[in-house]
Amino acid sequence: MSLPPGFLDELRTRISLTHVVGRKVMWDNRKSNPGKGDMWAPCPFHHEKTASFHVDDQKGFYYCFGCHAKGDAIGFVRETENVEFMEAVRILATEAGMPMPERDPQAQAKADKRTQLTEVMEQAVQHFRLSLKTGAGAAARDYLERRGLDAATQDQFEIGFAPDGWQHLWDHLTGKGVAPDLIIDCGLARPSTKGGKPYDVFRNRIMFPIRDARGRCIAFGGRAMDPNDNAKYLNSPETELFDKSRTLYNYAPAREATGKGAPLIVAEGYMDVIALTQAGFGAAVAPLGTAITEPQLQLLWRVADEPIMALDGDRAGLAAAHRVIDLALPLLEAGKSLRFALMPEGKDPDDILRAEGKGAVQKLLESALPMVQLLWQRETEGRVFDSPERKAALDKVLREKIALIRDRSLQGHYGQAIKELRWQLFSPRRAPSGGGKSGKGGKGSWGKPDMAARPSTKQSLLATSRDGVQDHKREAVILAALIATPDICHDFETPLQEMECHDQLHAKLRDLLLRHAADGKSAVDAEINRAVGTDALENLMKLPHVAISTPVRHPGDVALARMTVAEELAKIAARRGLQAEIMDAAEDLMGLADEAVTWRLGQAAEARNRAVRSQQEDQAEYDLAENGARINRGEREEFDALLDKISFSKTRR
Known part of the structure; x- marks a missing residue:
């Protein structure tokens, strides 16, 4: 076949x-x-x-x-x-997702014809390039010079010119012996409806060859030189060679540049792509006069995981971005998404490059929005959500959009991101109690004089939540245990990297341990003393909750140190997990509260109570022996009473 x-x-x-x-x-x-x-x-x-x-x-x-x-x-x-x-x-x-073609006995003949068509297209490329250098192309050359396209760029993109006449290209190709039907099948000419010779499709236009992924010319785009022309840009009609929904301008060079590390940029037109490439952004492509299609998205994801949509900063550009979101949502996969660099109002990438230079475009690319952010902006920007009905309508629209994502894991992450954005929009924010003026004596809203807190007070542990204080203390115990016994650091490398340190000293000690633990305790001590000083380390070890910890009292005891670090890390993780669950349930209450939400809150509260009771029981029921073992206080009292009885009995004898 x-x-x-x-x-x-x-x-x-x-x-x-x-x-x-x-x-x-x-x-x-x-x-x-x-x-x-x-x-x-x-x-x-x-x-x-x-x-x-x-x-x-x-x-x-x-x-x-x-x-x-x-x-x-x-x-x-x-x-x-x-x-x-x-x-x-x-x-x-x-x-x-491509259906296998039916048996085609004439396939070889068609393949031969496609080869002939590409050869004709290459002849047209050369004709247009030569025409640009003639007297007829003077105005086109002036236009390209005004747009900042130097000779090297014109050669790189093989820019040409179609003279203003009905049969310039037709006469040139037929004079070279090209069959008339091949010229028409290439989309370069159309048959006359008046019985005359076929006429050229492109007239008085700057010509941009469009090449496929293998570098073969399959179509042209033409920019009108006449400002009164109805079509400013005109593309070749669809042919055996050209399907504009499956083609991207400059795709093959952009693919090569992306392979060398350049970000893949999707602009709106030929001139944007050429200007970006000339400025050093070599991986730039553009659709061909239509909105992005599904096959074009798949082409983009073949080249880069997160192409950047650099669309014009006008209403049409924003509408195009919104259409891309709706198209892309069902196609998203883990690691495959889009980012959006929206240009300033009324400007495209070419305008910004000419007015502000490469650095301005680079900043826009670096600040490109993830797709979920633009989706949120589309549904909320310029709208007021001052009633339950409006909030419910927003929730409904966003749920419907997220439901389009086929990947269940990705769908969950989108849902979580939307929840966080919703929380930021709707969560109640209390005004600062001492900031407003009541009109009498410069007092705040609570009738008390305004008193600014000292920086040291704001940063103290007493000014933070109790949970924050506990986490800070646990971090200190963890770090002290690891400094005393650095041999176990490799067992906790991942949780240490993820530990959110509450101050700079803790963060610095953690990083030093991760880098130098493998070098041994002497190396760790030397690096810590050099980086933070002996005083800082001594102050850490003298903290009451650190000084009484078993690993500090028994340095080098690997088993005790490993058990202590594991327990403290687990407590930090459990506390933060509970806090996240409570915040998540509370956020749901901002929407439609039901029995499931209240049940979750009840379970989270009970879990928190159990954690508190467990800590209190630890403090109330256990003592720490000299060897670091925990001894039940009740059992110890019973044992002491038994010893007293034995001693009393011996005395009586």
Whole structure:
């Protein structure tokens, strides 16, 4: 069976070789660079322990430096699944959502015709480029110079000019022996309705060749030189070569630049892409006069995990961003999303580059909004939510949008992000009690004189919540235990990295332990003394809750230190988990409260009470022996009473 022309190219465009190979191998995360599509793993074709199997996702090829196996996605499926070529194509087409074509006995003839069409398109590229350098192209050259496009950029993008005449290109191509039907099938000319010669589609326009992922010219875009022309920009009609919903301008060079670390930028037009590239943003693409489509989104995600939509800062640009959100939500996957760099009102990237330079665009790209933020802005900006009905309507719309996400885990994360934004918008904020004036004697709203708190008071533990004080004390015990016995640091590396230290000293000590614990206690002590000074370390160890802790009293006891650190870390995690649950349930109460929410609050409150009772029981029922063991106070009293009885009995004898 022969496949129709372009089918395999489309298939390779839609699938990711990393995804196909990833089902059979375990990637070496230390050696791989997912952002550049540069992946390494042990070879699936021969037994080895090192990662010598290389996948270049940008180029779509794999190669093993051990057994020299190489190929593309189709070849990989053939080798690993032990299937024939067409069956491998069928497997990948099903995965990509592409129906297999029916048997086509004329496929080879069509392939030959596509080759002929691309050859005609290349002749048109050369004709337009030469026309730009003639007298007829003088106005076009002046326009390009005013737009800041230097000669090197014009050559890079192969910019040309279509003279103002009905048959300039037609006469040139037919004079070269090109068949008339090929010119028409390329979309370069249209048949006359008046019985005359076919006429050129592009007239008096600056011409931008549009190339596919393999670098072949498949269409043109033309910018009108006549300001009164009805169509400022005109693209080729759809042909056997060109499907504008599946094509992005400058895609192949942008893919290469992204592989070298450049951010993928999606602009609105040719001039934006060219200006961005000339300014050093080499990975810029644009759709072709239409809104972003699903196939174009898949093309973008083949190249980058988070393309940046750099849309014009007008109402149309914002509307385009909103359409992209609705299109993208059902297609999102873990690690695949979009960010939005909205330009200032009435400006596009080209305007900003010419007026403010590269740095201004870089700042806009760095501050690009995640998609969830723009979704929230769309539903809330400029609206007032001063009634339960309006708040409920907002909740309904957002729930419907989040429900479009197919990935359940990602859906949950979006829901949590929306909850946090909702909390910020609707949570009640009490006015500062001493800031307002009542009109008498400069007193605040509570009738007391205004008194500014000292900085030291604001930062003291007494000014923080009780839970914050407890966490601070536990951090001190954890750090002291690890300083006394640094050999156990590697057991707690991850929770230590995630520990939110309450002051700079704790953070600095944690970082020093993580870096130098493996070097031994003497090295740890030396680094800490050098970094924070002996006084700071002595003050930490003298704190009452630290000085009485078992690991400090018995330095070097690995078992006791490990048990103490594990318990204190667990208490911090449990307390923060309870707090998060209570905040989450309280946020839900801002919406529609039901029995489930109140039950959650009751359970959270009871859990908190149990935690408090447990701590009180620890303090009330247990004493600490000299060897660090906990002794039940009641059992100890009974034991002491028994010893007294024995002693009394011996005395009487």
